[in-house]
Amino acid sequence: MGLGNTILSIEGLKVHFDTMDGTSRVLDDVELSVGEGEVVGLVGETGCGKSVTAKTILRSLPVPPGRIIDGEILFLGNNLLELSREEGHQVMSKKMSYIPQDPMTSLNPVFTVGEEMGDLIRWHGRRRVGPLEFMGLRRRHDNSLAKAVELLDRVKIPASREIIKRYPVELSGGMRQRVLIAMALIGHPSLLIADEPTTALDVTIQKGILELIEEKVKEEELSVLYITHNLGVARRLCDRIYVMYAGTIAETAKTEDLLDNPRHPYTSGLISSIPKLTGDEFKGIDGRIPDYIDPPSGCRFHPRCPEVMEICKQEKPELVKVGGGRLVACHLFSTRGES
């Protein structure tokens, strides 16, 4: 997959949530970029802030309780955080698309596949419409159902003319996920954000969905931000990976470099946490993601880090270049001054 200009760039993104117990400081200076035609993985444990990052990009963060404190999200030259909700919706709905995590709860159970896809096809790229305009659009005779069938064919759903008459509950998990991928392709997006789209599927179905995503990425020349906690999936799909820990970026590198030769202690811990089929011991990482209301000082990973030093408890490590396009946020590298 070729890498071109940057299509998405995030700088210094801080997102907090107001809760009954205090301010939860979830994202802390997140930096991330996706190049044209690049598939970028965002990996980390559950609760590390991956989905909050995706929701913030998509402007679907619930506000309140969420608050964007600082940062910028540049997408095709527009800072999404400076646009009104309406303007942001216009930019994103034409060029950005999303595959959600749970195919069952992401499809409306009271509409057939054809009704839901038809609405999306009619509505795509329009400004927000009121209920009367929406009903008018729905009654209008158009070719949206034919387009829905064509999209289902593109994601290799057999008997697509029959499937559009079915309700989501009548479809298998893999079939529902294919429907969601078809919906994500409406309007030929430039950037696809996929939030753990295979997590709810068993491994054989997962394989088929991964092959489909790989194929569509090539065919449609998509750039992808692929969120997953599964390093095997990330190795298969991604050109480059960001490792996220407790709302911060720990490390980024080309996929093989990162997985074969991790530099950040958290990346090493994540890789050592993968259970082996041989039954050999796997180490894992002691402890858990910290409380975001009172996160650890300095490096957020320090209470769990086997290589912790005194400076780690006091100073937050910055992302520094360590060669080969790799960035690492760890005092082991900033104090050694590697470049």
Ligand code: SF4
């Ligand atoms: Fe561990 Fe310190 Fe590096 Fe954090 S900065 S990962 S605590 S060595």
